[in-house]
Amino acid sequence: MSAAEAPYYEPVGHERELFEYAFHRKLPLLLKGPTGCGKTRFVSHMAARLGLPLQTVACHDDLTASDLTGRYLLQGGETVWTDGPLTRAVRHGGLCYLDEVVEARKDVTVVMHPLTDDRRVLPLDRTGETLEAPEDFMMVASYNPGYQHVLKSLKPSTRQRFVALELDFPPPEQELAIVVHESDLARERARALVNLAVRLRELKGQDLEEAVSTRLLVYCARLMQAGMPVLQACRATLVEPLSDDADVREGLMETIRATFG
Ligand code: ADP
16 A cells, blocks of 8 residues: 555654654554544554555453464364464564553563564564564554553553654644544534534543543544434433443533533
């Protein structure tokens, strides 16, 4: 895919330049930021810009090192080694993106370590190979510093192997461009929605674990663009996904009614 066909990404700072420097200097990159702020879109955009294949792994607490590296699978009576996504990226080049890396189990970080320092190697105990990462291999990981439990945070020995970049919800002008691009909603209606998001985000921290994301704003705009009445669209996207607490939801609805009445 050429840069012209790269998935749409609205830059909010110099993140594309940082990504490119990191790639060319063979440094791994850690993206920090709340859910729905554009981390995944940014990575797929950069993969396309740099012309690299992308392996994405959504990490969860059952994910083991073998899910990343590969395993022997039974095929027609024989056991055949099958590369996992990380091994594929190391063997053939490209980006390997570990989304929500703090969710992964400890043995996953052990696999990451020799790949994220000067060695840039992936030892595969099961096949006896030690793969050297090619020039165009890059590891990118992301996590959300907002909702980590004490038990689940990245150890300094892991995080200090990465160049890190903080992403947040885009400033209003950029968020407006994103909402319009992703939903085709009329600009003035989208602007009202973005202004509402700014107000709703100010309520964050009081009773809400997470603020309304750009992703949810895009959902809201798509429902409005499809003809759904604005208060219904807002309830379904900016209220219900954020809280189960009746009082909190009513508080959010009040702010919404005050905007769209
Ligand atoms: P994250 O990976 O941080 O949870 P995503 O990358 O999945 O978030 O972003 C969610 C959605 O928000 C995207 O599908 C896209 O529609 C929109 N979005 C957020 N930020 C941007 C941006 N800077 N440029 C383009 N789209 C964006």
